[in-house]
Amino acid sequence: MVDKQTTFFTQSTDATLKALATTPQGLTQEQVEKRLAENGRNQLTEKKRKSLAIRFLEQFKDFMIIVLLVAAMIAGFLAHEWPDAFIILAVVILNAIFGVFQEAKAEQAIDALKEMATPDAHVRRDGEIVTIKSEELVVGDIVLLEAGDIVPADLRLLESAALKIEESALTGESVPVDKTVETLTDPESGIGDRTNMAFMNSNVTYGRGVGVVTGTGMQTEVGKIAGMLNQADETTTPLQMNLSQLGKSLTIMILIIAAIVFVVGYLRHAQSPINMLLTAISLAVAAIPEGLPAIVTIILALGTQKMVKRKAIVRKLPAVETLGSTDIIASDKTGTLTMNQMTVEKIFTNNQLQDAGATLPADNLTLKIMNLANDTRIKADGDMIGDPTETALIAYGRDKDFDINAALAAEPRVAEVPFDSERKLMTTIHQQADGQFLMTTKGAPDELLKRVTHYIDAQGVVQPLDDAERQLLLDTNHGLAKQALRVLALAYKVLPSVPATVDPTIETDLIFAGLVGMIDPERPEAKQAVTDAHSAGIRTLMITGDHRDTAEAIALRLGIITPEEDTDAAVITGAELDQMNDQEFAKKVTQYAVYARVAPEHKVRIVKAWQKHGKVVAMTGDGVNDAPALKSADIGIGMGITGTEVSKGASDMVLADDNFSTIVIAVKEGRKVFANIQKSIQYLLSANLGEVLTLFMMTVLGWQILQPVHILWINLVTDTFPAIALGVEPTEPGIMNQKPRGRKSNFFSGGVFQAIIYQGLLEGGITLAVYALAITFPVHQASGLAHADALTMAYATLGMIQLFHAFNVKSVHQSIFTVGFFKNKAFNWAVLASFILLAATIMIPGLNGLFHVSHLDLYQWGIVLAASFMLVVIVEIVKFFQRKAAK
The missing domain is CATH 3.40.1110.10 (Calcium-transporting ATPase, cytoplasmic domain N)
Incomplete structure (x- = not known):
């Protein structure tokens, strides 16, 4: 019925009443019922919910998870390694369950919007003043307002007696707006400038007024925000993209290696075709770090626990790591950078x-x-x-x-x-x-x-x-x-x-x-936080509903812009932004640091314009108006104290203390989390490469190959505990003086890929050397015993070398003597536990028979330990020359 909702502020009160087919005495009951039937109730439409089963199944869309599921099927049905298959499946299922319950979904934002609706409204119908549920309001109803009321729908004001309405949750402006009934002439006026309108869910702080309902439910300004939330796409975090890329890379490598092993073995007639296929499959299964998704999840969860202690509550696990790659913090002014208190x-x-x-x-x-x-x-x-x-x-x-x-x-x-x-x-x-x-x-x-x-x-x-x-x-x-x-x-x-x-x-x-x-003064700690962010290569933007002069002054006080800059060029208003199309704005976005008098759709445009430049954008905010941008950003950061439930529901992380400096602390934690995940991946992949090389070369050379149970146990005891313990490594010095990684970086960046390759080759090479030494100079002369001892020494070396290698990856480039051998107690206990579990299979009678290994004497153990420790020495020498070359 009404198609001029956004222009009622340019119409006179008489013209508005005529357009809405109503009178100052209000609607009749018959009109109300007809309009309710036509337009529906004054409530927000909820996005269709996904069932628990669908959410659970969606956890398996990740490419790495698919790879692991295929590996489990291969291990079970073709290689008949059912324990391996069950372990892989258990890891995948637990990871999916954890994901379903850990990640908060966007529907919570819509729930919060619905909960904000005022329960009652005072309206004039048939000339009588009655109190009704706000859900029963229709377009054309005459609503009475007084101090303390929550506006129940969007209204064109007909009367105003010293009426002031606080709209900060919608516009971002901290000062209540003086309302009038005067007709406005500029059809481009933003929400904050529509002084003859009252908006749903804003608060009457002073005076009284009368207005006619111009929009209800999804046709209100709050309803439009709810619609934007429904339509907003879920963003893919850098962590998710990196893991997906890693899964694809591993798959290609695994298929190539398995194919080479099968072809070489078949051509050499080493085994029958079916046995060579099973060998190739076993090798492929060994190459997949099946514990990686769970280890990443555990590291992220540990990061969230640490951040909670620092007043940063993470609602979506990948947000921990995303913070570490942040290039831009687009911050709401009111209540975030400022006190939200005149x-x-x-x-x-x-x-x-x-x-x-x-x-x-x-x-x-x-x-x-x-x-x-x-x-x-x-x-x-x-x-x-x-x-x-x-x-x-x-x-x-x-x-x-x-x-x-x-x-x-x-x-x-x-x-x-x-x-x-x-x-x-x-x-x-x-x-x-x-x-x-x-x-x-x-x-x-x-x-x-x-x-x-x-x-x-x-x-x-x-x-x-x-x-x-x-x-x-x-x-x-x-x-x-x-x-x-x-x-x-x-x-x-x-x-x-x-x-x-x-x-x-x-x-x-x-x-x-x-x-x-x-x-509304800046928070005492905000200026230092902006400075710290700048030192970390992160640019801070201020986005506000306040006037240009106010925004510019606060930005100067905070250091977001400096007196030396061309402030006119660095500050832009929502009206000026409306004059640009998306392509033009994307070209100019880098010159703006302050956005004044903006509407919700402007904030989303700002976020997306920076994302087009390949930047990882964090958006902070506390109002209803921030919710769409919070959801569109790579990481949305809500305010725990002053923030509306809508902004919290749309956020990836909530600041419990509303402290802007907590964001910088969280960024530091996020960088540490990424670095530690990178260390775990370096450790796991170099170890698995060592295993693959060992199996591959043993097959090619015709040596007695390590059995699946050996690889399974090594993966279980040496991969899991040290890899998780690497996730709680302390922050390396200078991490906040580095530039953000950005969206294009991955887990192989910064020399990690080269380290994985040469360290994996060293692990495999040293293991093969120990086997060759044991076969060439056996302790027992009997062929069977010699092969058993050599195989056991290779098995022990392959396990021990990974435990020693865990110390190498405590830092990609720094010396272990700089980082410290024993600073991380959890890591020390993890390595000790893994050593005991590995040694037990060799030293405890009964277990060694179960694992098809023999008992080793001190001489043989000495060779194993010396060869394993040799990797630490070699890697330290390589790191030394790398640091020299970097300087």
Whole structure:
């Protein structure tokens, strides 16, 4: 029925009522029922949910998981290695179950939006005022608003009496908006500039009003956000892309190696074709690090536990690692970079400008006026209820030991002229002990100065206001406004009696008392966090619904932009952004650091424009308006204290302390997690390459090959524990002085691939050398015993060399002597446990028979240990020359 929802603010009240086919007396019941049937209830549409079974099955879409499932089938049905197959399947299934319960889905954001809906609305129907459930509202209903209400739908205001509505969760602007009924002329006005509209789920903080419903449910501004959340694509994290790439690379390598083994063995007639096929399959199974997905999951989970202690709650496991590759932090201003609390910063009193921290006597007249001309209510527990600007003045008075309750008891309010958005002033009249009356006035400096005839000089003496003094006051006001401070002027006069008619006409011949400058200040730790992020190669962007000047001033204070920069070029508004298409914006996006007066769709465009440049984008936010961008970003970061449930539900991570600096801490943890996963992968793949090379060369040379049980046990005891323990390695020094890895990096970057190759070749080569030595110079002369000893020594060497190699990969380039052999206690215990489990199969009678190995004497153990430790020496020498070459 209504197709001009977004342009009602450009229509007069009469035209709006006509377009909506309604009247100031409201709809009839018959009209309501008809419109409910046509448009549905005033509630948000929920995205179709996926069943638990579907979510579980989706965990198996990952390519690496598919590879492991195929390997399990091959191991079981063709190689008849059912224990190996069951272990692989168990790892895959546990990983899927963990994923289903660990990852929070996007439907939670829609649930949170629904929970925000106000339960009741006061409407006029058939000329009668009735209270109904907000879900029953329809377009054309006449809604009554008063302070404390939550707006139940989108409204075009018909009446406004000092009405102020707080819209920060929707627009990002921290100051409540003064609402009017005046028709706007600019059809391009953003949500924050539509002063004759009230939006669903915003809060009425002051005054009263009447509006006609122009949109319900999914047709409201909040509904549009819900629709954007439904349509937003799930982003693939760098970790998921890296693991997928790794799985594909491994598959190709495995198929090539298996094919070579089969062909070589077949051509040499080493075994029958079917036995060679089983050998090739066994070798392929050995090449797959079947524990990798579980190990990665465990490392991520350990990272989340550590981050919880640092006040960062991770809702999706891959987000831990994604943080480490972040290039851009696109941060909401209000409540994230700032306190979301108006605070007095400057005060001009007795004709002198001073900081808010300066000493003021409790009887200072400027201080007294800002507290008396104030509608803030103080609850019994001390909490304040009212307009944030006015509560900031009361809070400032408290800091200066001004007792508002005592002041009102001594000089009670007897009359008032409420604030009006046209004249931009409010006045209160208080009875004094001497029988006279003190009139206090607060409001916009430009308007108040028109009514001032005197001022208080530096000595506290009232003087006539001349042109020079008036210009000084105007210049002071302008100077404060340029600092993005919200400035209020304060004045008074003494009346002998209360006028018969108390109206705005009494606001004349005032005595100017002072100015007060307020701002939603930056968080104390935010500036250092921005600096730390910059040192780590991360660019911070500020995105806000505030005006351009305010945004620019806060950005300068935080160091997001510097005075040396062209601030005009670095700051852009939502209206200016609308003038660009996506291609043009993507070309220019790198020049902008501050975005002012933006709408939700702008935030999504900003995120996607940076992603087109290949950047990994983290988006922080706390409002409903941030939710679509939080979901579109590579990692969405919600605020735990001030954040709406919508923003938390759309986030990958929530800051429990709303502290911007926690993000930098989380980035450091994310970089450490990636480095540790990289170490685990280097360890696993080099070890598996050593196993593959050993099996391959034994097959080619016709030597007695290691049996599947040997490979299975080595994989079980040497792969799992040390690889997990590498996940809790301490952070390497200088990790936050490195540039972000970016989206194109992978687990093989930074010399890891080369390390895997040469270290795997060394492991296999040393193992083969031990076998050859044992066969050439056997302890037992009998052929069968010699082969048994040689095979056992090869088995022990292949296991032990991996345990020694675990120390090598504690750092890709740093020396083990720099990193420290024994700093990581969990790692030391893991290596010891693996050694015991490996040695037990050789040394314990019965077990060695089960594993088809023989007992080794001290001489043979000496060869095994010396050969295994040789890898540490060789890798240390290689690292030394690599560091020299890098310098």
